[in-house]
Amino acid sequence: MKIIIINYGAGNIQSIKFAIQRLGYDAILSDDPEEIKSADKVIFPGVGEASSAMQKLRASGLEKLIPELKQPVLGICLGMQLMCNYTEEGDTNGLGIFDTNVIRFQKDVKVPQIGWNQITSLKSPLFNDISENEYIYLVHSYYAPITETTIAESTYGITYSTALQKDNFYGTQFHPEKSSTVGEKILENFLKL
Structure with a gap:
């Protein structure tokens, strides 16, 4: 299986690569459109600020490629947010895969949300063998x-979306690569899709 982690300069790609290796697979870091198109599975990571991440995607032409991919694609954290129409962070237009906007948490909660939170209302093969109310790891100010x-x-x-799915596109606001055995199982489920 050919697994590509999109390397566009905005991600914690090494920790994702190590998590995939722990599952017995190898992942290739790449920003090459032909290589990405030929992958069986694509992971679209993201850490950092939305507008600068979108600038990097535009500079590499990847903002046109990603929405056209036909294989399973997993956006993680900022990667998921950039798959939406728009984010308030940096007043940034996204890739328009998920028909929703990303907004900032209100002032009545501490931002960013950092740490473990429970995941509920699970509705996808991505969560096979994952129980309701399991804990996942998050770091984010927008949702x-x-x-x-x-x-x-x-x-x-x-209550907000911790995961989204449309067709072959999946997104998790949480970091499966940092979510212990639960996150490892979710990554494994993605690789089995």
Whole structure:
């Protein structure tokens, strides 16, 4: 199986690569469009600030490629947010895969949300053999509201989408590579899709 982690200068790609190695697979870091198109599975990571991450995607032409991919694609954290229409962070237009906007947590909660939170309302093969109320690891100040593409929820002041899915595109607000055995199982489920 050919697994590509998109390397566009905005991700914690090494920890994702190590998590995949622990599952017995190898992942290739790449920003080459032909190599990405030929992958069986694509992981779209993201850590950092949305507008600068989108600038990097535009500079490499990847903002046109990613929405056209036909194989399973997993966006992680900022990667998921950039797959949405728009994010308030840096007043940034995203890739438009998920038809929702990403908004900042209100001032009545401490931002960023850092740490472990429970995941509920699981609705996808991504969560096979994962129980309701398991704990996953998050670091974020912005969130995607609940929509018809929501496949998992968490609550932090309000209930929001911790995972999204549309067709072959999946996104997790949490970091599966930092979410212990639960996250490892979710990555394994993605690789089995």
